Amino acid sequence: MLEIRNLNVKLEEEDKQILKGVDLTVEAGNVHAIMGPNGSGKSTLSYVLSGRGGYEVTGGSATLEGADILEMDPEERAAAGLFLAFQYPVEIPGVGNMTFLRTALNAQRVARGEDEISAADFLKLIREKAKTLKIDADMLKRPVNVGFSGGEKKRNEILQMAVLEPKMCILDETDSGLDVDAMKLVSDGVNALRDEGRAFLVITHYQRLLDHIVPDVVHIMADGRIVKSGGPELALEVEKNGYTDILAEVA
């Protein structure tokens, strides 16, 4: 699904290398987690993959189902099936949540050469998806993320994911700012989307999210590289001992 080869990235504005040769392959149907200390480049990786400005790729490649995504605009990547659940979802006053979602879904459909979804079909779709995430009609009507609590914002991200049905989902610290109940709700939403044809890359600081979204592979990222990969037990090791031992071991 997602193939990253020797990806090197620096900040556009300053001479600071953030990613220093990331190699990662995520197969369809799998959940990969990336853990790592602050400043290791986890969020940068998610931004570079989804096309945020401010970064310069100095080497390497990233492909989604064989297509070079680094050359695409963010909206083209979205239409190709990439989705980033933001750590800090953005508030858009004056634009209704539901209107926004329908606009986004139709923009993707048009970009893929598909027909737009009818208003009735969309309503049916969103009601069904919102219900499982316990998102009520009021939240759908309100402006995008405006006045939402931390938990509501994250649930809204998962709702967008559920409606847009991407192939490759990147979750950037989706657990930050969530209480236990909200984390359960969000995780259930993600688990409901796990599918043969879909892959996840879950970026997190804490193992606890991975209790709910059980990964197939766990990677440890440090200083712009993936330094160690393993099964779910690797996350437990981090939780118990921190990163120090692992980093010392691979140094």
Added chain:
Amino acid sequence: MGLPQAKIDATEARLAGVSLPEGAGWATKAREAALARVRQMGLPSGRDEYWKFTRPDDLLSPTAPEAALFATTGKPVFSDIDRIRLVFRDGVFDPDASDDPAEAGLEIARLADITGLDMHWASGFYGELEAAAHDPVPRPFAALNTAVATDGVAIRATGRAKRPVSLVYLHEKTNSDAVLHFLVRVEPGAEVTVLENGPAAARFNKVMEVDVADGGAFHHVRAQGRDHERRAVTHIFARLGEASTFKSFTLTANGVLTRNEAFITFTGDNATAHIAGAALGDGNFHHDDTVFVTHDAVACESRQVFKKVLRNGAVGTFQGKILVKSGAQKTDGYQISQALLLDEDAQFLAKPELEIYADDVACSHGSTSGAIDETALFYLRSRGLPKSQAQDLLVLAFLAEAIEEIEDEEIAADILTRLDGWLSRRRKG
């Protein structure tokens, strides 16, 4: 204190060809007094404190600068609203094109038809609020309007008017110079909505005096016409009685020069005044909102919400003041003026002012200018929206706080459609 000779000369040059209308009946005295006021304060120059951001030259020339007519397609704004249309062609009322003004709860009359009548409610009111609005800042174009206005209408709401009164301003001659004066009196507990749309003329000077009695409500929504070359200086003077409501929203898209002045005074307690504007400028566009709200009563709430979207050399200015007099305790005053600069050629000049003489008040003001938020833009694009569409959505989001000041949902939806149209015509694909 005498005026500088240059100002006297400029004022006399402008007034040289001006004569007061004949047969103005009871308005004659008010017109003469207004002309005297113009001479006393002089017409503006760029040296005047409140004309530093906006050059008055085009408003001072003896004749109107030419303004090409603008062919619009599609239905004009408010077309689908059930309303009483009063049509003006280049500043002249056209009764044939207008609707029958008879409406329950309303008395509507052309000024020329009532100035000969004794005992009319409007006698004594013509020019009254304008005359009271020059301290501390003179508004000479308003006084000039009172003196020379060639047409206008008096609207009296005696009950809750069902349909809005819709003033439709058509621009049909490239050199028309329209001066219109409106009087609005909202009786106790009565309610009226006044709509205005259209460019009116090559050059337009408008005064609307609005007297809202206790418990009355005045709603005002206008769209100032898309003719690129039109010029306008408009004034709204409002006096608000106890527990009255005043709400005004203006959409301005295009126009080389627009100055919208508002002068609102609370004279009764527990009243509310909201005045909002959304201005969209691309290229040769100068838009000025000059607002003065005086709290002279207890526990009144005022809001000023002005948003401007500017690009390609467009200039926006805002001069807004909240004056809280010493007895006006429990005042709640709010003022925000913001500009979204879509490129580096656009300019926003703001002068927010608070002057407070009471000690138990809550007043806040803010003014910002900035570019499109890159993070928000990326967020929308990451969901699949093309860049131009994402940018337009953020423009609408930026304007939302001003649009929300329109109470009527149908009218608000119509205004939103206009905004969307303006944006989509400029979409780069």
